[in-house]
Amino acid sequence: MFRVQRNCRRRSRAGATVVETALTLPMFILMGVGILEFGRGFMVQQMVTNAAREGARHAILSGANETDVANKVKDYLATGSINPAVVNVSITPSSLQGVKSGAQVKVRVQVHYTDVTWMPAPWFLGQTQLSSETVMRRE
Secondary structure, three states: OHHHHHHHHHHHHHHHHHHHHHHHHHHHHHHHHHHHHHHHHHHHHHHHHHHHHHHHHHHOOOOOOHHHHHHHHHHHHHOOOOOHHHOEEEEEOOOOOOOOOOOEEEEEEEEEHHHOOOOOOOOOOOOOEEEEEEEEEOO
């Protein structure tokens, strides 16, 4: 008789486990997706920062032109699996020819998060624009 009562208690608990799983599983999935999305955002931001620095290092050299600097930035980002067509590179001054030694050269790199996300529909960072700017003095 004791055995019969114990089995009844076990069966009544089985429904509670299903309900608890149904309530907690979506939260864990949402947290996992958020971790992936923010992790990708931080990774791409770091790559954009490094690309701007590499572009500025190339721009301060004598004989560098705007096309070479933009290509250097886009090549750097392409190694990180970012499509160069979605990258905006702006260089100030707009023409590097005739820029005197000691003058500031600014390289700004921008990319929209929606162009680099791994998610089909980014939830958290959908409208974010990742950008970085590096300023160096011309040699």
